[in-house]
Amino acid sequence: MAKILEIRPLTPVTKLYRVEAPLVAAAAKPGQFVIVRAREGGERIPLTIADYDRDAGTLTIVIQEVGATTRFIGSLAVGDEILDLVGPLGMAVEPPESGHVVGIGGGFGAAALLCMMREFTALGLETTSIVGARNKELLILTDELAAACNNVELCTDDGSAGHKGFVTERLAQLIDGDPPGKPDIVIAIGPMAMMRAVASTTEGTGIPTLVSMDPLMVDGTGMCGGCRVTVDNEVKFACVDGPLFDAHLVDFNEAMRRNKMYFRQEQRSTEREACLRRAAGQD
Amino acid sequence: MPVKRVNKTPMPERDAELRSHDFGEVNEGYGIAHAQFEAERCLRCQDPVCIDGCPVRVPIPDFVHKIASGDMRAAAEILRASNPLPAVCGRVCPQEVQCEEQCSVGIRFKPVAIGYLERFVADWEMEQPEGEQPAQPTRPEKVAIIGSGPAGLVCAGELARLGHPVTIYEALHAPGGVLRYGIPEFRLPKDVLDWEIEQLKRLGVEIVCNVIIGKTLTIDDLFGKMGFSAVFVGTGAGLPQFMGIPGENYNGVYSANEFLTRVNLMNANDFPNADTPVMVGRRVAVIGAGNTAMDTVRTALRVGAEQGLIVYRRSDQEMTARVEEHQHAIEEGVEFHWLTNPVEVLGDDEGWVTGLKCVKMELGEPDASGRARPIPIEGSEFVIPVDNVVLSIGNRPNPLLLQTTEGLDSNKWGCLVVEEGSAETSLSHVYAGGDAVTGAATVILAAGAGKNAAQTIHADIC
Numbered sequence: 001m002a003k004i005l006e007i008r009p010l011t012p013v014t015k016l017y018r019v020e021a022p023l024v025a026a027a028a029k030p031g032q033f034v035i036v037r038a039r040e041g042g043e044r045i046p047l048t049i050a051d052y053d054r055d056a057g058t059l060t061i062v063i064q065e066v067g068a069t070t071r072f073i074g075s076l077a078v079g080d081e082i083l084d085l086v087g088p089l090g091m092a093v094e095p096p097e098s099g100h101v102v103g104i105g106g107g108f109g110a111a112a113l114l115c116m117m118r119e120f121t122a123l124g125l126e127t128t129s130i131v132g133a134r135n136k137e138l139l140i141l142t143d144e145l146a147a148a149c150n151n152v153e154l155c156t157d158d159g160s161a162g163h164k165g166f167v168t169e170r171l172a173q174l175i176d177g178d179p180p181g182k183p184d185i186v187i188a189i190g191p192m193a194m195m196r197a198v199a200s201t202t203e204g205t206g207i208p209t210l211v212s213m214d215p216l217m218v219d220g221t222g223m224c225g226g227c228r229v230t231v232d233n234e235v236k237f238a239c240v241d242g243p244l245f246d247a248h249l250v251d252f253n254e255a256m257r258r259n260k261m262y263f264r265q266e267q268r269s270t271e272r273e274a275c276l277r278r279a280a281g282q283d
Numbered sequence: 284m285p286v287k288r289v290n291k292t293p294m295p296e297r298d299a300e301l302r303s304h305d306f307g308e309v310n311e312g313y314g315i316a317h318a319q320f321e322a323e324r325c326l327r328c329q330d331p332v333c334i335d336g337c338p339v340r341v342p343i344p345d346f347v348h349k350i351a352s353g354d355m356r357a358a359a360e361i362l363r364a365s366n367p368l369p370a371v372c373g374r375v376c377p378q379e380v381q382c383e384e385q386c387s388v389g390i391r392f393k394p395v396a397i398g399y400l401e402r403f404v405a406d407w408e409m410e411q412p413e414g415e416q417p418a419q420p421t422r423p424e425k426v427a428i429i430g431s432g433p434a435g436l437v438c439a440g441e442l443a444r445l446g447h448p449v450t451i452y453e454a455l456h457a458p459g460g461v462l463r464y465g466i467p468e469f470r471l472p473k474d475v476l477d478w479e480i481e482q483l484k485r486l487g488v489e490i491v492c493n494v495i496i497g498k499t500l501t502i503d504d505l506f507g508k509m510g511f512s513a514v515f516v517g518t519g520a521g522l523p524q525f526m527g528i529p530g531e532n533y534n535g536v537y538s539a540n541e542f543l544t545r546v547n548l549m550n551a552n553d554f555p556n557a558d559t560p561v562m563v564g565r566r567v568a569v570i571g572a573g574n575t576a577m578d579t580v581r582t583a584l585r586v587g588a589e590q591g592l593i594v595y596r597r598s599d600q601e602m603t604a605r606v607e608e609h610q611h612a613i614e615e616g617v618e619f620h621w622l623t624n625p626v627e628v629l630g631d632d633e634g635w636v637t638g639l640k641c642v643k644m645e646l647g648e649p650d651a652s653g654r655a656r657p658i659p660i661e662g663s664e665f666v667i668p669v670d671n672v673v674l675s676i677g678n679r680p681n682p683l684l685l686q687t688t689e690g691l692d693s694n695k696w697g698c699l700v701v702e703e704g705s706a707e708t709s710l711s712h713v714y715a716g717g718d719a720v721t722g723a724a725t726v727i728l729a730a731g732a733g734k735n736a737a738q739t740i741h742a743d744i745c
Binding site: 023024027037041042043044068069083084085086087088089218219221222223224225226228230235240254257258260261262265266268269272 | 454455456492493494498499521523525527531532534535537538541548550554556557558559562634681683
């Protein structure tokens with residue numbers, strides 16, 4: 001059980017949760033994830049660790065309400081408990097020895113950059129976060145990221161904040177030498193389409209690029225194999241071999257197709273959840 | 284006096300047509316009359332060789348004799364003192380190659396139905412009002428157990444009986460390991476498993492779920508800040524193997540582990556009341572012919588498949604499934620494709636499975652496993668139209684603990700290395716047993732390893 005200590009709405013559909021999880025917080029490292037089962041009969045879903053506080057024994061996760069489970073979590077209040085939370089899972093990111101690290105966060109993926117960039121900055125690396133969203137209201141954690149890295153670059157589709165356009169356009173400008181300058185390594189976390197676009201932006205530039213794969217999982221410990229991702233023509237389990245992989249070697253087409261495997265069932269679950277919530281008078 | 288009867292008292296079973304559409308238990312269990320009738324067949328041999336066939340060395344003739352004489356309480360006490368999981372073992376052990384294979388009655392007749400009798404006694408005990416709380420562990424040496432599958436549970440029960448406080452750490456949200464996520468409800472009802480686990484808790488065993496040793500805590504943490512005197516690793520063999528054939532990542536291809544976990548642990552059969560779905564089309568092909576393959580294909584029928592198929596590259600003579608599981612699958616209408624090796628999963632433009640391309644095989648000389656080697660027949664490729672493919676071709680030990688524990692030795696298959704005939708690993712005071720050491724085997728071999736390890740641990744730390 002993980003007690004919710006704080007809830008902060010970030011956008012109309014995204015909330016930040018700080019939960020009590022001392023053992024996980026003590027062991028967590030940037031790039032890792034947890035598996036959460038929110039209720040009896042609930043599914044197990046992977047969530048990237050956004051931040052952790054070892055002294056306080058707390059873990060920060062950011063949840064976008066898109067399906068039955070995430071909407072259910074969205075209905076919880078401070079003091080409520082998340083039934084099961086286990087981790088940290090997956091391999092942590094290996095910090096580069098030196099140079100300019102550019103983290104790219106799309107949508108709620110920006111949250112996962114938080115602890116990663118803070119650690120890199122503390123190690124003396126030059127750090128830049130490029131975060132993007134459709135508009136200014138949907139950009140999240142920009143102040144926190146500003147405190148965690150040397151530079152933060154904002155991108156919005158409508159130009160309501162920062163660069164007007166995609167994160168990949170801003171990345172291309174940096175690669176061309178725009179301040180704060182060419183990246184030595186790029187780490188992208190966000191929607192699959194964005195990560196694929198980042199991969200093609202750095203393709204052929206010689207800039208090592210990592211993406212955080214987010215396939216469907218059941219156990220998260222290597223037991224089910226549902227999270228298999230093809231990397232360099234080899235099958236990997238994202239839960240134990242990843243979730244970070246070389247962006248230029250990932251088979252994104254297959255990964256995107258596999259993530260849609262339960263599309264119809266997910267719709268059915270989401271509708272059912274909405275019905276239950278209406279019946280309970282919560283919506 | 285023993286009574287001569289050629290055949291075993293048959294196990295009452297639910298009708299195949301009915302049972303293949305629900306998750307109710309297939310075997311209904313003996314009543315008292317069946318059990319006493321069967322127990323009378325035991326010869327009470329001077330040298331009870333049946334015990335040699337049992338990895339946990341249950342004193343079989345003693346408890347069988349108590350059944351015959353109608354003293355079920357005494358039978359239950361004898362059984363439980365030697366095996367902490369009698370209701371489980373009575374249901375899932377391959378008795379035909381263990382105790383019952385050794386049984387002297389079996390030399391001329393069918394052996395005594397020891398497994399059915401074991402199950403009867405455990406089920407009888409389950410029906411009784413709960414007795415007094417057993418004595419709690421008082422020894423100062425605490426033992427940590429990693430994994431709550433059969434090896435871990437039996438090791439815990441034995442250590443608790445020897446007076447040690449025991450804590451089991453389980454990675455999943457519910458205890459039982461493969462007994463929970465792997466073996467289906469129709470063979471091992473979850474309330475039976477829950478009851479067995481409850482008995483261990485009554486002995487003072489503590490179970491902590493949602494903790495992964497190697498990730499949440501390390502083995503060093505267990506010795507250091509947690510203050511354990513010994514650690515038993517019973518992490519099983521949970522890493523599924525794939526064939527490496529084209530099309531294995533099409534939508535609709537599962538490992539047996541994933542397919543069974545979705546149903547057994549996550550209740551996908553109850554979707555959308557439970558949140559986890561499982562994708563089942565009209566025709567489901569399961570590759571492999573072990574017990575897990577039979578469990579998988581029979582589960583597929585119960586979650587809506589119209590036809591379940593077993594595809595196996597060897598013949599029925601070489602399959603590793605128990606006779607009873609094979610027989611039940613036949614009764615439930617499973618289609619068997621022997622000497623058939625899949626070479627490619629076929630899919631449509633959107634990446635959904637449409638078929639399984641196979642090649643016919645013939646049997647050659649025995650291979651390393653002692654079984655006839657299957658050889659492909661050239662030009663015999665053909666396609667079986669299917670909507671799902673589930674791979675049940677074996678599991679390897681999970682690498683998580685090894686990845687983060689320095690000095691813990693394993694072999695090239697990822698199995699932990701222990702001293703010959705013992706449970707000692709390469710690390711001091713770290714012991715291991717079950718599938719984590721042997722690779723995928725049976726519940727009872729894991730239970731036997733857990734019991735032996737408990738005795739070694741007790742001798743080493745006291």
